[in-house]
Amino acid sequence: THRRSAAGGVKPFLSAPMARYLLPSTTTAASSFPRNARASPAPILAPRALASRSKHARAIMAVASDQPAAPSKYPKMAAPTTGPVPADELLGVIQAAAKAGAEVVMEAVNKPRNIQYKGVADLVTDTDKLSESVILEVVTKNFKDHLILGEEGGLIGDSLSEYLWCIDPLDGTTNFAHGYPSFSVSIGVLFRGKPAAATVVEFCGGPMCWNTRTISASSGKRCLL
Template sequence: MHPMLNIAVRAARNAGNVIAKSFSQPENVEVMQKGANDFVTNVDKEAEAVIISTLKKAYPDHCILGEESGQLSAENSDYQWIIDPLDGTTNFAKGVPHFSVSIALRYRGKTEQAVIYDPIRDELFTASRGAGAQLNGYRIRTGQARELSGTLLATGFPFRQKAHMDAYMNIFHSLFTECSDIRRAGSAALDLAYVAAGRYDGFWEIGLKPWDSAAGELIAREAGAIVTDFVGGHNFEKSGNLVVGNPRIVKALLGKMREHLTDSLKR
């Protein structure tokens, strides 16, 4: 395992221990609203502090971008850690056991290392650029579906951007009539990891943040998936609009989505 990935795994497991312990003690969880339909708990903040402490101890000169703490700059650093301490906060706060820790490392703008950890199932998804993706140390590959018929897709509702709801529902209807079924489980990081592991055949979502998707993008790509924006381009890091799956499934998804895209979703 790459030394920097090893540190990321240590940070993710440390945060996972905090989250799992708190999940078993719901009376100690404090939920706060930080934006429209956007919540944070004291556990998000505690887990992020544990991650930052672990990373800073090993790499004090690296830059960190955290969902809760924002940008922690380091002068002239080519390295940036992107962390989501608890992806699936609403699930966690409601007692739904489906959430994850997501940590990615970028070097000069390219994601090089990635970890997604599910502390409830003790499933650790990892990837290093050019070295493939793994689940608990075993190589994983994305599914081999050749068409939408029979596929299981995953998505996330645009709960932060409800102005896109009509377009989203049109896309949903178009895809639902073609595939076997669609899941909306509440953790984009795990959705991407599940595409990498072949559990889901494809995934799409509107308006994800870097901490939602940075680790999952690399893990999915290293497992053989394609990651694009809604028009098949590479603007997803700016727009947050992702389509993920094997090459045939991504082509099919984009084809079905195309007629329902508004101008803002094409950017």
């Protein structure tokens, strides 16, 4: 509705119920709408105030650094050591075995695949088998008494060994078979049932321009690239 002013003009007029919904009172309007950051810029602090804040923050950090770290709710899964075999020696053999398998994969990556199916969607190529065979050759040459679990060949070696090698000669066979850059050669070693060392040779790039990067880790050492 409209209302005529004394000057003869027409002003819009809202009834009380309608005004209550469309025009909130000044006491509630500010709380009803979010504050506009542009309309209320943050105050600019003087240099003394900034220095005081910085000093206060450093004091808090100093106190926090003296506090003992909170215990993690996730227990450590890695073995405390690599056992009788030194970490450097164990990791060296793992890396040599993984790189030997990766060379087989690299040689075949741009060639046609002979694909077989172990299940409805679980395929295996000749490259899987050949990669595993060269990996096993490196491992058994260095550690004849270790137990080895290969994806293609199953368990071989001493079942009483404290070491268990877990080998995936071509991790991501489906991606490899279709030329998708997300597959690797993965080898891990358990000592007394806990992870002791591992190496992954990852393939990246794409058809006709493949490359690899190696990632390794062992107990007591940081991850190595």
